[in-house]
Structures are given as C-alpha cells and as structure tokens.
Amino acid sequence: MPLTAQHIYSANEPAFIRYASRRSTVHSTGAMVACTQPLAAEAGQRILKMGGNAADAAVAVAAALNMTEPSSTGIGGDMFCLYWDAKTKKVHSLNGSGRSPKNTTLEQVRKELEIKPGTNGSIPITSALAVTVPGAAAGWCDTVDKFGSGKLTMEQILTPAIELGEKGFPVSELSASFWSAGEDSIRNASPNFREMLRRDPKAENFVRAPRAGEIMQNPTLAKTFRTLAAEGKKGFYAGRIANAIVDVIKLTGGFMELDDLANHLELGTTETEPISLKFTGQKISSKRVIESDGSSSGHSVELWEHPPNGQGIVALMALGILEELETNRKIRTFSQEDHNSADYLHAVIESLRIAFADANWWVTDSDHSKVKPAEMLSRPYLAERAKLFDAAKVGRPSHGQPGPSPAQNHCDTVYFCVTDKDGNGMSFINSNYAGFGTSIIPEGCGFTLQNRGANFQLGPGDHPNIYAGGKRPYHTIIPGLLTHGDGDKRELHSVYGVMGGFMQPQGHVQVLLNMEVFGMNPQEALDAPRICIGAGMPGGGEDDGEVLDMTVYVEEGIDDAVLKALQQIGHKVHRLSGWSRGMFGRGQIIRRHVDELTGQVVYSAGSDLRGDGCALPA
Numbered sequence: 001m002p003l004t005a006q007h008i009y010s011a012n013e014p015a016f017i018r019y020a021s022r023r024s025t026v027h028s029t030g031a032m033v034a035c036t037q038p039l040a041a042e043a044g045q046r047i048l049k050m051g052g053n054a055a056d057a058a059v060a061v062a063a064a065l066n067m068t069e070p071s072s073t074g075i076g077g078d079m080f081c082l083y084w085d086a087k088t089k090k091v092h093s094l095n096g097s098g099r100s101p102k103n104t105t106l107e108q109v110r111k112e113l114e115i116k117p118g119t120n121g122s123i124p125i126t127s128a129l130a131v132t133v134p135g136a137a138a139g140w141c142d143t144v145d146k147f148g149s150g151k152l153t154m155e156q157i158l159t160p161a162i163e164l165g166e167k168g169f170p171v172s173e174l175s176a177s178f179w180s181a182g183e184d185s186i187r188n189a190s191p192n193f194r195e196m197l198r199r200d201p202k203a204e205n206f207v208r209a210p211r212a213g214e215i216m217q218n219p220t221l222a223k224t225f226r227t228l229a230a231e232g233k234k235g236f237y238a239g240r241i242a243n244a245i246v247d248v249i250k251l252t253g254g255f256m257e258l259d260d261l262a263n264h265l266e267l268g269t270t271e272t273e274p275i276s277l278k279f280t281g282q283k284i285s286s287k288r289v290i291e292s293d294g295s296s297s298g299h300s301v302e303l304w305e306h307p308p309n310g311q312g313i314v315a316l317m318a319l320g321i322l323e324e325l326e327t328n329r330k331i332r333t334f335s336q337e338d339h340n341s342a343d344y345l346h347a348v349i350e351s352l353r354i355a356f357a358d359a360n361w362w363v364t365d366s367d368h369s370k371v372k373p374a375e376m377l378s379r380p381y382l383a384e385r386a387k388l389f390d391a392a393k394v395g396r397p398s399h400g401q402p403g404p405s406p407a408q409n410h411c412d413t414v415y416f417c418v419t420d421k422d423g424n425g426m427s428f429i430n431s432n433y434a435g436f437g438t439s440i441i442p443e444g445c446g447f448t449l450q451n452r453g454a455n456f457q458l459g460p461g462d463h464p465n466i467y468a469g470g471k472r473p474y475h476t477i478i479p480g481l482l483t484h485g486d487g488d489k490r491e492l493h494s495v496y497g498v499m500g501g502f503m504q505p506q507g508h509v510q511v512l513l514n515m516e517v518f519g520m521n522p523q524e525a526l527d528a529p530r531i532c533i534g535a536g537m538p539g540g541g542e543d544d545g546e547v548l549d550m551t552v553y554v555e556e557g558i559d560d561a562v563l564k565a566l567q568q569i570g571h572k573v574h575r576l577s578g579w580s581r582g583m584f585g586r587g588q589i590i591r592r593h594v595d596e597l598t599g600q601v602v603y604s605a606g607s608d609l610r611g612d613g614c615a616l617p618a
Helices: 038-049 054-068 106-112 136-147 154-167 173-189 219-231 240-251 258-267 312-327 342-362 379-386 503-516 522-527 560-568 578-584
Strands: 026-028 032-035 078-085 090-096 270-272 275-279 288-290 296-298 301-305 413-419 425-431 480-484 491-498 531-533 537-543 546-549 551-555 572-576 587-594 601-607 614-617
Touching: 026 032, 026 614, 032 038, 032 054, 032 587, 032 601, 038 054, 038 154, 038 413, 038 614, 054 078, 054 136, 054 154, 054 219, 054 413, 054 425, 078 136, 078 480, 078 491, 090 136, 136 154, 136 219, 136 425, 154 219, 219 240, 240 258, 275 312, 301 312, 301 503, 312 342, 312 379, 312 503, 342 379, 342 503, 342 531, 342 560, 413 491, 413 587, 425 480, 425 491, 480 503, 491 503, 491 522, 503 522, 503 531, 503 578, 503 587, 522 587, 522 601, 531 578, 551 560, 551 578, 560 572, 572 578, 601 614
Parallel strands: 551 572
Antiparallel strands: 026 601, 032 413, 032 614, 078 090, 078 425, 090 270, 275 301, 288 296, 301 480, 413 425, 480 491, 491 587, 531 551, 537 546, 587 601
16 A cells, blocks of 8 residues: 555644744855745746746746645735846735725615724625735736846746646645645635645545645646636636636625726726835945945845835834934834843834734825825834834824825735846735735636735725725735945845735834844844734723733743743733744745855845745755
8 A cells, every 4th residue: 555645744743843943044056036935936846947037937826836835825815016127126015916806885885884983894805795806817917027127028927837736736834834724724615716725535525625745736727727728817807717717706706897807907007106214224225345346335224115005114214213213312223132132122013013003004005195105114104103102111003194094914815026136026926915915716717716805995985095996905925125336236135925915014123123233143033932913903901992902922932031021010911822923924035146256146036934835046
C-alpha cells in the first residue's frame, strides 16, 4: 500500500510553527520573487526566465496564487499595485478595485438587511450584498498593458496557473488549514460548491476541503484563465463569465447587473498618483548609502503607498506622527535594545490609533471624498494630531478635521513582490477580503466572489464611506514601496508589504522601523514579533454608543515585562500564540543595495515565517 498525504501529516492537530525554522535572507544579483506559496513563486520565476519583467511575473504569481491559495485571493476579488520604473525612477500605482452595483441605494440595502431606523448596521460578510464588481481581472490585464515587457502574451503569463489547475498541485499547509476553515461557507454559499472542493466518495456530497499534501485540481478556474488569455478583460466582464457572475448573485440575494460589469470594462483600472512620506527620524539620516554611481550620501527613506480608497495613508500618518513626537522630545531616539520595549510599542500603538481615527472616517472612494491625502499628510496637520499623544496613558482619539474617521482583522489577502534584471520592482496585492470572500461561486468559473462591500458604512448618513451605488468602499489591501534619494538620484530601496486586513499599515510601519531603526535584515524584519491594535474597529468596549476594539494584540515572543508595563499605563493587552498568530499577517520583502567593491546591484529578500512561502531568485 503506497504512502499518502496522511502519512506526511499524521498529527491530528498540527501545531503552528512548533519548531520555528531559521530562515536566511535570500540574495541574488538577478531577479527575485517573494510570495506566500512556493508554487506561485515558481510561476513568477518561470516568467522572468522567459524574458518577462516584474509586471509580467506579478500577474503570473497572482493567477497561480488564485489556484493554490484561493482562501485568500482570486480573480473574483480586487488588486492594487505599485510599480517602480528603473528607467524613469518613478513610482506608478494602479487601483484595481471594483464598485458597488450602480443602481442600488443605501435605503435599499438597509431595507434588505432589515436594519432598524436610528441604527447604523453593516453588510454581513457572507451576504451577496457585499459583492462589489471584481476588479482583479481588469487589473491583471492593465498591469501587463501598462508596465509589462511586451515580450510575452497573456496566454504565456497565465500558463503556469492554468497548468496548476488542469494537472493539479499539492496543497500547502496553511492553505489546507484555510480551506478547511472555509469549507462550510463554500458549501452553504451557492449550488456550485463542488468546483472548489476535492472529490472524495466518503465525504458529504462526495467532496471536501483538500488536506495538506493532497493534489487539488480546478479545471473550471483554468478555463476562466484561458478565456481571459484569449479574449482579454472583455472575456471576463462580458459573455459567459459575466452572465455566470450576475446569475449567481441574483440567485443568492444580490442586485448586480451586467451593466455593472460592462461599466468596469469601460472604465478600466484607475491609474492613480501614489502618495508618500519621507521619514528621516530616529537618526536614520546619519547612515551613509552607496549610490549606483559609487558616490555616497546621507540616508532617508520615502514610503510610498496607494492613495485612498486604500488605507496606506495610515502608515504614512503614523510615521509622520512618530517623527513629530521625536522632534518635540515626547519620545526618545530609540536604540537597538529598545526594540519591542514598552516605550517603543506605546509610541507606535498611539501613533497608529491617531492615524486610524482619521482613516476610519475619511478614507473612501476618492471620487466621493472632500479631503485630499495631501491635507492629511501635511506637516502642520500631523504636528497637531501628534499633540494627542500622552507618554503616560492610553488615548482614545476621534477623527480630526484636515484641510479647509469594519469588522475584524482578516488575514485573507495575498501580498507579493517581484524585481527583475532591469531593476524594475513590483509591489502587488490581491484579495477576496475575508476568507473565500462571500464563498459564492459563479457556475463553471472556479472562483469565489469577494465581500469587499462589507467595508461600507450603513450609517450615519454623513459618513464619507457611506454606501452608495457605483462607489468603491474603504479598502484594506495596500502594497508598499520604499525609495531613497530624490530626482535623478532616487533609487529603489525595497518592495514590501504585510497582508492581513487592518494589520497591513501596522505591518508596514513595524517592518520599516525594524529595518531602518533596529538594523534588521529583510528576513529578521519579518520574523520579529509584532503587535496589532484593534484601531477603534468594532469589537469590544463602549465609546459614544459604538462598540470599539481597544485591544492591543501582542505576538508571543514579546517579554512578559513589556506586557505588564503596557497594562500599567492603561492598555488592554492580549497575547496571541499558535494559529492565532495569523492576525499579525504574512509579509514579503525584496530589498536592493549596491555592492561597494564591484558596483553590482544585489537583491535581498525575505518571506514571512507565518506563511507557506519563500523567496526565489530568477
């Protein structure tokens, strides 16, 4: 009798990182891919070796992750990306998020959900009303059109993922866990559940979630990818796939029409202006950097984020507030020994809380916003917000008024990054939002539809992120990118990100500071224990009639003495270990430097130990 996957994974309840393996930073003078799943990383590596660039490879990785990790991502969700063009030394950004059905209204949604007058309410994450138009398909095509090498066809780029679906692939550990957790949701969401479960004659309805090490096939998703390859984005937003999307949404209680998909096809992915903040705090400017021409200069880092409707502005505001606190001597300049100390964590927690208080109110579809990112990032405004910080106690900030403020921390997103031999860099993120999204599967398509609309507010009526037809909601997914220098001297520092709902800007801040303030290499910066704040999200405690989560979630590995010190100044602290560590997200980094002797560019990559992934040179 042959051995099976059950012999490889024989423990009844496998532990999460029972024996944490040491991971080394991966170095290469060529291209690099870092993502959450090795088979998807290999797909990107394959495209790079065929002559594709970072943009081409990123789309190949996104599609392969849809196959191998569908509990986190897929073509039924949305995407954002930041692209570093090595020739022009500019950062570009694309917003591949979709809108709510344009003929729906707030009143219609509230009535459908039976929300009582005078209460706010929210759209349940399993409701078909939470489905917004999937933006990923157009985003993939537009990424290749705008930034791709022009050397490869969409069919070539999607072939690795198509082969995974048609031939099958062995399921990785965390993906199997996520799949199992979402099995009931998949079964209950739509009549097409069999398309995304593994055949088993002994299981209910003869299907079940695949287990780690077992082969999973998804020929219907492969067929969807073949359609996209042959017909471009029109093949997704019109015809068989579009009809299947609309039919299943109507069947399950939603209101999306074919016109909504046609509208997204016409509008396409939005090319936006990235936002940034230059961080010079904590004496990082005292470091010297070797430029590509052999000269050296003082150091600063500029963090680039996608503008709202994404929440990247939270990371920028938090960094700006930290810098203001240091300038005004409300916090000290931290040494390496201060990493994850109580004083350091209190400063980070409070800076993030202040930033989230603004974002939870002001971040929404930019077409529906009265406040511009530049107003929220102005130094005078950040200085004013920094005055809310108290070194001796916990604050409960409300949103400010810049210029003339969701439910849980979800980890159901994939972030990955790619660099190529020409020096281009891609920071890419793709998501269903929570788990498999709504878990609703359009017939014959092999993917689930996202639940991003659950991030809309259903009250009060003056909230900038209030539900409306044809509107993009507050978005949690954010790619990050770091540069140093200015103008012609600007160079790529890192493409990086940390996935996980509202953890994402928190991860961006902590990982950046780990590298720049505490001297950690890319892998160490990801491995280090993290904190995650509730950020005033619904979840626990009362404040002005609304339920708010003021908890500070602390990862195992942070000293007990630090927890006690945080509690003494008023923080509600909760330590997470084992599988609960998923709240702290899964990150990837590719960092660039120049060898001092030879002048060669070297890429140094890390992949989060909280995920199944790896960094691969190409």
